[in-house]
Each structure stands twice: as structure tokens, then as C-alpha cells.
Amino acid sequence: MNMNRRKFLGYLGTGTAALAAASAGLGTLAPVASAAHTADHLREFDNLKLSPQAKPHAFFKPIMPTMEDELVLPDGFSYDVLAAYGDVINEKGDTFGFNCDFTVFFPIDGSNERGLLWVNLEYINDDYMKEQYMPSFMQNTPIDTKRRYHQGGAVIEVFKDSKGTWKMDTSSKYARRINGFTEFDIVGPAKGSSLVGGATKAIGTWANCSGGMTLWNTLLSCEENFETQARRSNLPSEHYGWVIEVDPFDENDEKFKPRKHTALGRFNHENTCMGITKSGRFAVYMGDDKQNACVYKYISSGKFDPAKGKANSKLLEDGTLYVANLGAGRWVKLDAAEVAKRVHASNFSVPSVLKMRDQTVQSLREMFPANATQAHVMVNTHEAAIILGGTPTDRPEDLEINPFDNSIFIAHTNNAVHGNIHGHITRIFEKEDDFESMEFMFEIFAAGGRQSGFSAPDNLTFDSNANLWVVTDMSESNIGKGVYEWHGNNGLFVLPTHGQNEGEAFQFASGPQGCELTGPWFTADEKALFLAVQHPTTNWPRRKGDVDPLPAVVAIKGFKGNNLDKGNKSNGNKGK
Template sequence: MEMNRRTFLTYLGSGTAALAAAAAGLGSLTESKASAAAASHLFGYKSNKVSGFFEPIGHSKEDQLLLPKGFTYDVVAAYGDKINEAGDTFGFNNDFTVFFPIEGSNNHGLLWVNHEYSSDLFVHGAPAGADGKYTAEQIKKSLYNQGGSIIELKRGEDGKWAMDTKSKYARRVTGLTMMKLVGQAAGSNAVGSAVQVQGTFANCSGGMTLWNTLLTCEENFEETAELAGLNPTHYGWVVEVDPFDSSFEIRKHTSLGRFNHENTAMGLSKDGRVVVYMGDDKKDACVYKFVSKEKYIREMGRANTNLLYDGTLYAADMKKGKWIALTIEAVQKALADEKFKVPSLIKAKKEDLLAKFQTQADVVVNTHEAALILGATPTDRPEDIEICPFDNTFFVAHTNNDNHGNIHGHITRFFEKDSDLGALEFDFEIFAAGGRQSGFSAPDNLTFDSAGNLWTVTDMSSSSMNKGVFTSFGNNGMFVIPTTGPNMGQAMQFASAPLDAELTGPWFTPDETTLFLAVQHPGENTTDLAKPTSMWPHRPGDTMPRPAVVAITGFQF
């Protein structure tokens, strides 16, 4: 048959995957479901409700959240909405979401929502003051509107989702909330001897632990830390929160490394240790995983959090297909080698690096530099990482990198040796590539459904959308990419975002009847409050666009 570019991409996704899986001893997706060890909401999935029944939509330039025929959405929380009786309000620019059922219900639970960054225009009403600096009140407001929200949601008899503002659980975790550092850098000179630190902000994506807490990730923290006069080494971490228990002291896990964290994906090695995959959302950044020293014991429940205190942090060498252990001994040995040359991506001299790296705390605080020193592979903005629950491959959304001419990004699929998440060797393939032939550009957050379909949202910048080589894609969207079957590797569009916005944080209820999705920065290109470029979600009484979280329903049994 004639092989066009789309067909070729399909074969790249299917044939290559099958060959790689066979070579790794993985077997097919359907054959290996019983051995799945991914830590996510996918545990307990016993159905196949999502795929094969929606009609893909086309690209759009409308100021609407568009869905396929038969689907609808409820706005459950938007910026500024009251979330509890104490008067706390929903933060700005919502991102990652994770649903925690109450008493096993698919219609009643807690939703954690990240808040990534603030906005001069929409949060403060104007840019910084005439002197170019923010007032103390503006800084406080900016910190409050970042972090995360815990809200309680219920689905009524009419099928609509709504927030319960009288919830005993609903609360905010913000850039003002005190929390502690734990792990290898806690109390060290590398973090100014700190154990207690102020706040979490720049919260992009995250993950769920095996013990039913959440991990929220600090990404582009630098600007806010500088603005607020805070020590930058206290940010750029993975932060753990228990949504049901406010007495659980929120902690930053320093052993997982400090960088521009996108999310976490947690699973188990074959010998029972906890494995956490992480991406670093910047150009020429590496892919990481942490493997705990001790084994996970389910009966210990939340006490398993201690497993994240001690273990080994690795970075991927994609040229050799090996995981490099990021240890102080390895870094010092590399720097002591007379033949060592400082990688071009590191803007420091060898003598400065020798002075910087004295302890393991220095390694985890300066993870990106340590990884490059030891030969890890710089990649194209590795954002979301998810473990396939059926075969233990993991997928990385490499969003783009114009430094390398990778304008539209791609999704990489990794195959750990012997299908063991704790392995030190791997292989990989390009599962799907962004571009005209696939219909999407800049893949970002990922999630799976019970059929093994990969869902991805896109992150074209609002300044680039509908211009130049991005014209054909319209607004940002959400796509479903089957990982098996006749449509394997083909992206089908499920949602289109409003103007200037991106869709983030997709998360299903356990029975897959509802998909939670965040709509971030609608109207971001607005320069005059009187002339907003978007008015989504078009609620009566609103005078500005508002980032919001929606509950999408219409999935058929």
C-alpha cells in the first residue's frame, strides 16, 4: 500500500513498539495487564469505557472549550471562587488535578488543583508599581494565588458536578504556608541550613503516591523567589500533601532533586522499591528517576513517605541506554579527571564546580549541573512522564526545543530492561511526533485510560498560536493516542481550548465516567482589562477571563 506520512507515523508507533516490546520481553499490552505496577488512579480499572465511541473534533480558533458530540462540562471552580467557610479562594492559573474518592465514591471526593503562577493584570489589576517594584501587598497576593487548592466536589442527581463550599477538608496550600525540607539536603549548608521553609509556588504538574497522598511539583520558581526575596534553594522541589489530613506536615522531598519539576510518576521495581520518574521542563534538560533504598510495605500506609528520604537519584544517558547514579563520589571523580571538560550547557568554570560540589546535598540542590557533569543526555523539554499501567513502559512528553529545530515536540516511549522499573538499562523509541502529519504540537501533560490509550494536552505558547508554522493547529487542545489496535499512534482530538489558553492536568474518576481538566490562562495576551482577548468561561457577572477546572461527562458504558 502507499505509505503517507501519517501511515508511517502509525507504523512508527505500532510496529516499532511491538518490536521493542518483544525485544525487551514485554509481550503485548493486553497480555501484560496482570503484571502492571504503575502507581496511579489506574489501579482498580476493570473497564474499557473511553475509547472507540467519540467522534474526533477539528482544530478551532473559537473562544470556547469544545468537546465531541455527546459530551458536556461543568465549571467546578474558577479563579477567585470561595472554596470554604473560612473564605479561602481558588487560586490563579490552575494546572495539575488529582481526584481522591470519599468512601470509594466516583461521584464524591476531593480534588487537588495546582496553581502555577500569578498575573499582574488579572490578579493585581495592573503591572508593577511606577518604580518597577511590587508592593508588599502585591507580593503577598501573588504568593497566595499560587500553590494549590483542596476542594470537595459532589455530582448531583442531575449529573452535574459542583463544589461544596461547606467542606471540612477544603483549604489552600500557598506560597505563604510553612512546610519542611526532608531528605538529603534538609538542614545542609546547600539550603542555608534550613529545615522549615516558607511556601510552595510555581506548581505545575504532580502525581499520586502509592499511599494515597499527592505530590505537587515546583517548576519555574526562580522569578517568584527573587520577587519575594526568598532563598531560591528552598524551591524547585517535589512537595507532598495529604488532602484529607491538615495535620500532616507538608514536606519537600530533597532526595528527589531540585530542578524545574514538571510531574512525578510513581511505580514499583520488581524487588518492591519505590521508583519515581521526573521530567525537567526546560530546554536541554534531562530525564530523571529516583529509586528508594528500602522496599514499599503497603500495610504501613502513609509511613511509606520515609522511603522518599533515602535512595538513589539517576539521570538518563540516552546514547548508552543507561541510568547514571547522581552521587557526590561520581561527581567529584569526574571533576578530578584531568581530561574533564565542562559541558557547554554549564556556565561555570571547573574550579567553581569543584568548590560547589562538596556533599550529596550539593548534588541534589544542583541536580541539573550534576547530571550534565556525569554525561546525562540533554533533551527537548521533558515535561510530563507517565507509566503505562499495562506493560511498565513509560512515556515522556518532550514538548519542543527550537534550539534543536524540534519545533513541535514528540512523545518518547522508554522500555526498561526486563520491564523492571528499577533497572539500570533501557531502550526507547519516538512513539509519536508533533507536526502537521499528526495534527498536534507541543505535547505536555499525559494520562492513560483503561484501554491503554494515551491522552495528551498541548502547550503551544499563546504568543505563537495561530501564527506561522503553528497556524494549522488552531488553539491548544487535548488528543487521544491509542497505544494498541488499528489506530495505534494516531492522534484524535478530543477537546479544543479557549483563546490563549492551554488545557492541563487531565485526571479520570476511577470508573472513568468523569474527566477533570484545567483550563489555564485564557486571555493571556490581554493588555487592557477593558479589551480582554478571551472571556471564557463566559459566566454571568464575570468581567474578565478566569482560569478554571471543569468536570467533563458523557462517557458511555
């Protein structure tokens, strides 16, 4: 059997048995014998099987790049606008905030046609803070009050009506806002430490970029570019830059209040993805969305127990955080004693990446004193990671686990300073397919540019045929210009991760002018795809009465459903 380097690495990721079978000429194998248990829409099914002949473009005719001011979809597909900036979301009168991003669909009673949709609300442009987009109880308030209200996240209830149209139910008992005024518990190693001013509570969340779902049916949302709003609000910067957790179904659970998980580190978080290790623990993979930043993995100390439900959240407070050293193919433990030992050594010199951030030997020794604790590392995670040998990369944004073979995909969006104009997608293979492994190999799965059709990969998700769905984030100032001209507007692409078209990109959607498309998330039956349209610049979505371009979240229709065996069934991921 002929085997190229990519297939060799793919089989290496599946363990020695699969590699031996491949070398013996036994033919093409599925990447692993059993599917991973991951926290995404595919966990609804008892097992996952690859379709060897699956073609990602068989269910749609790929579109070409376009500069149209519309959400352009293939023939046979359409979309419904669920909520746009300023729309009332509940009977209290709360409104949908600005610049929607990450979405997660939580079924109600196992339904694929009614559920709660969490939507991140990342940041606000001052030009759009008009009274018409404010709830009545927030009008005529100071500008910073308005900024903080419009960010964070929203829980909205959505449903498909008898005519097949997706809508928002504003009478929902669940619909609410999480914003810059919501109180959060601080949990984990930094709780109550001097590094967060002795605080056990934090006020507000903002800069919520992407996130993830937990295995116990709660929401993880990530605070990314938090610094400016913290300064404007005169609030401690150390209270932001964390992963938050929210139960979308129950805001009155005194035992489970919104929380900030300091054990997952503080940096410019993009997203999380979670999977079960072979020992029954879980791993959380994360990226730090800035130039010359690192990729992280958290492993819980305790084992996941489905019967404990939300009590499993405690496992996010007690575990170990690692950073990827790509050159060595190893995960490096972020240990406070080791960081302190290095920075206080007589021959210590500041790594060049930290020099670019104006760090000095003295400032790093103050950041990590000789008696440094894990709280020091969790609050100053990027610095600790670089000091211990973490590899600086090109804006590691979304990370997702391929549930068919346990490989981890990373969207490295770009880094013009390195000449990586269009970005690339990296694929990590953990040793023995185990998320708990300390060794890995990796490949560049796909490179952005004209040859692939996409530029600046951002959020990722998988479908039931192991196709990788990728949205792009070319800067608004670059769209349609220079080397970006050929790509048109930002779009949504489908890339097979196996088969004859492995790594090829097929364009499924093109966004309105100036926008980026964000947060793709399927219903479990894959008959609807939720997608956020962030910062359009002209007149989209052009509903009756709209006078401004409005960020909005949509439901895309036209899918025939997943290709899983009919014998597969829901594993009970239901709302309350």
C-alpha cells in the same frame, strides 16, 4: 508473523517469554502478562486487561482543530465549571488561585461522585491581582503578599448532584489552600545542610506545574519555574525547586506535615509518576522542564508496605536518584564522589550545555567541592546530571507509566533551538519490564506536527483501554500563526498505544483562545474527566458576573464508563 520495528521493541520491553512467543508465530499478545501497580486512577482495579479490538474514537467523534473561544468537545459531551480564579472555596473565605494546572481526584469513601480535587495553581499575572479575587483577609496587602497567596495549590471538595451537575462544596471541612506562606518540613539528604542554609523548614510553595499521586494516597506537586518568585520574596532559592507532598485529607496530622523531598532532586520539576518494582520497591520518574534538560528516576532503598499507609513517605527520603543516558540506554547514578572526582580532574572541561548556563570550571568546583556530599548533588541536580553523562533533551515535561506494559511515556514538548518545533512523545522500555532496571531501550512513539495533528505535547494520562490522553502547550504567542496555524487552539488528544491505530492522534477537545489545557485526571469509573483551563485570554468561562477571562477547572461529562471486566473491583483507595 510479520513484525515491524515498533512491535519488536514493544515485545522486547515485555521480556524474553513474550518475544519468544511472538517469534514462534503465536499471534498478537497483550504487552505483559500482568498489569503494573502504578499510582493513578487505574490502581482502583485489581487487574487490567487490554481489549484487542478497542478503538479510541469508538466512544467519540473526533473534532477538528478550531480557533473558537470555547472549550469545544465532541457531540454528546459537556462540561461543568467547578472553580475559577477568585471563587471562594471554603467557609474561611479562601479563594481559588490563578492559573490552575495539575489535578488529582481523591475519592471520599470510595465514591466516584464525591471527593477531594487537588489543583495546582502555577503562577500569577499581576494584571489580574484585583481585590475582587482576593479573600477579605488578604485585601489591601503588599503586591508580593498577593502573588504568594495566589500560587501553590488548592484542595476543593467536588460532587455530582442529583441532576448530574458537578459542583464545588464550599462547606467542606477539607477545603483549604496551600500557598506561598505554608510551612513545609525539609526532608531527605539536604535537610539541615549548609546547601539550604541549615534549614529544616521552608516557607511556601509556588510555580507548581504538574505532579502525581502516591501509592499511599497523598499528593505530590512539583515546583517548576521557581526562581523569579524566590527572588521577589527575598527567600532562599535553594528552598524551592523541589517535589512537595501533602495529605489532602488531614491538615492537622502532627506526624505528617507538608514536606519538600530533597532526595528527588532540585530542578524545574514538571511531574512525577510512581510504580512498584519487581523487588517491591518503588520508582519515581521525573522530567526537568527546560531546554537541554534531563529525565530522572528515583528508586527507594526500602520496600513499599501498603499496611504502613503514610509512613511509606519515609521511602522518599532514602533512595537513589539516576539520570537517563539515552545514547547508552542506561540509568546513571548521581553520586557525589563521582561528580567531585570529575570536576576536580586536571583535564575537566565544562560541558557545552552548562557553558550555555554560564558555568565555568571554577564555579562548578565551588558547587561540587572535593568533599561533596549528596546534598550538593540534590541541590544542584541538573549540573550533576550533565557532568555524569545525562542526555540533554527537548523539555521533558510529563512522564507517565503505561500500566498495561510498564513502558514509560515522556512528553518532550519542543525545542526550537534544535529545530524540534512541534515536540514528540518518547517511549522507554525498561529491561525485563522492571522499573528497577539500569538498562532500557526507547523509541519515538509519536512526533508532533501536521501529520499527527498535535503540537507541543505536555501532560499525559492513560485510560482503561491503554489510550494515552495528551494535552498540548503551544505558546500563546504562536497559536494560530505560521507553522502553528493549522493546529488551531491548544487541545486534548487521544493516542492508542496498541492495536491498528497505535500512535495515531484523535482530537477530543479544543481549548478557549490563548489557553493551554492541563492536568487531565479521570475518576476511577471514567465517567468524569477533570481538566484545567489555564490562562484563557478573552472572556471564557463567561459565567454570570464574570468580567475577565478566568483560569478554571472543569469536569467533563458524557463518558459511559470504563471497559474493564465487571469482575474488577475497587482495591480500597478510599478517602477518610
